[in-house]
Amino acid sequence: MSVFRIPEREIAERPGGYSGPNLSPAGLRLTPHALADGVHALMASLPPKDNNGLVAGRDAALVVDAGITPDVSRQIQDLAAELTDRPLRYLVNTTYHGDHTFGNLAFPAETVIVSSRANRDNMTDLGYEKQVRGGNMYGDDALLDAVTEWRLPDLVFDSRAEIDLGGRTVVLWHFGPGNGPGDTVVHVPDAEVAWTGNLLAHAGIAHMLLQGGPRPYAATLRAMKEALPGLRTIVPGHGPMGPAHPAIDALLAYLERLDEDVSAAVAAGRTLEETMAACADPWAGDRLDPALEAALAGYGLPTEAVTGGMLALCRDLHRLNVLATYRLYHA
Numbered sequence: 001m002s003v004f005r006i007p008e009r010e011i012a013e014r015p016g017g018y019s020g021p022n023l024s025p026a027g028l029r030l031t032p033h034a035l036a037d038g039v040h041a042l043m044a045s046l047p048p049k050d051n052n053g054l055v056a057g058r059d060a061a062l063v064v065d066a067g068i069t070p071d072v073s074r075q076i077q078d079l080a081a082e083l084t085d086r087p088l089r090y091l092v093n094t095t096y097h098g099d100h101t102f103g104n105l106a107f108p109a110e111t112v113i114v115s116s117r118a119n120r121d122n123m124t125d126l127g128y129e130k131q132v133r134g135g136n137m138y139g140d141d142a143l144l145d146a147v148t149e150w151r152l153p154d155l156v157f158d159s160r161a162e163i164d165l166g167g168r169t170v171v172l173w174h175f176g177p178g179n180g181p182g183d184t185v186v187h188v189p190d191a192e193v194a195w196t197g198n199l200l201a202h203a204g205i206a207h208m209l210l211q212g213g214p215r216p217y218a219a220t221l222r223a224m225k226e227a228l229p230g231l232r233t234i235v236p237g238h239g240p241m242g243p244a245h246p247a248i249d250a251l252l253a254y255l256e257r258l259d260e261d262v263s264a265a266v267a268a269g270r271t272l273e274e275t276m277a278a279c280a281d282p283w284a285g286d287r288l289d290p291a292l293e294a295a296l297a298g299y300g301l302p303t304e305a306v307t308g309g310m311l312a313l314c315r316d317l318h319r320l321n322v323l324a325t326y327r328l329y330h331a
Helices: 070-083 098-106 117-121 126-134 142-146 214-227 244-267 272-278 290-297 303-329
Strands: 030-036 039-044 052-056 061-064 088-092 112-116 155-157 160-164 169-173 185-188 193-197 233-236
Touching: 030 070, 039 070, 039 193, 052 070, 052 185, 061 070, 070 088, 070 098, 070 142, 088 169, 098 126, 098 142, 112 117, 117 155, 126 142, 155 160, 214 244, 233 244, 244 272, 244 303, 272 303, 290 303
Parallel strands: 061 088, 088 112, 112 155, 193 233
Antiparallel strands: 030 039, 039 052, 052 061, 160 169, 169 185, 185 193
16 A cells, blocks of 8 residues: 655656746736726736736735746736725735745735745745746746745735735635645635635646645645635636636546556556556547637637647646656655
């Protein structure tokens, strides 16, 4: 029987020929989409670069995630100033990853940064984080000089916290480990929307198991599904918005199949290469899920470039997930 453990840091190993998501801020423009009065998704013009969010109440405003560089952070703050006259009092980090947190340092000192305790506990090695995230910069050296310090969250919580913006409450949840150990969900109950960071993307997109495994990830998603039955829309950290519960169900099915396939391969004594070949790849065909294709068409970009690029990325992420799960169960 394989023994499961959650590693102390993100896996650095990658499959041969792997090309991860392009996180370079070059050409990135954030476009606001109103989801309710005072609630805006700030969507990246070039998927899968990072999305952000703005939530305003009567007295204050909150931003979701800080961007990968101070320049992106300033773009977020400029948009926030255009969309609301409420003071920007809070910034929530959905994960500790640098593409969501390196921009922290460019926010005003009076902006209170909030995240899960597990996220802050993982913000200890700036050099390593820049190295790992630099692997997804595709030759862009923006991180070298622009990111000189890692501003940490000022406030942390363990499982649930509320932020009162005046007439609107934002609920922060940490349901457990997923993509990383501290994934934080930013829920706006009156708008029935949540920012999910790297924990949950549009149904049909491959996720990344970087610092955990399919079993705890699945338990986290089940807890989220039970706690937020009325949630309608998710704004993920990367890729298009979409319906919440179909995304949860799709990822749960994937994680359960991944766990079954890799566990069986490890029990049979298969090598990593044999396990890769034995694990079912949902993206082995030549088309994405139709609902996902429709969502990607909304970006107004060349269809082949976007859908073809997303399909190739999902195949690579699936191989990474097999590798990461194999290493966990074979340790």
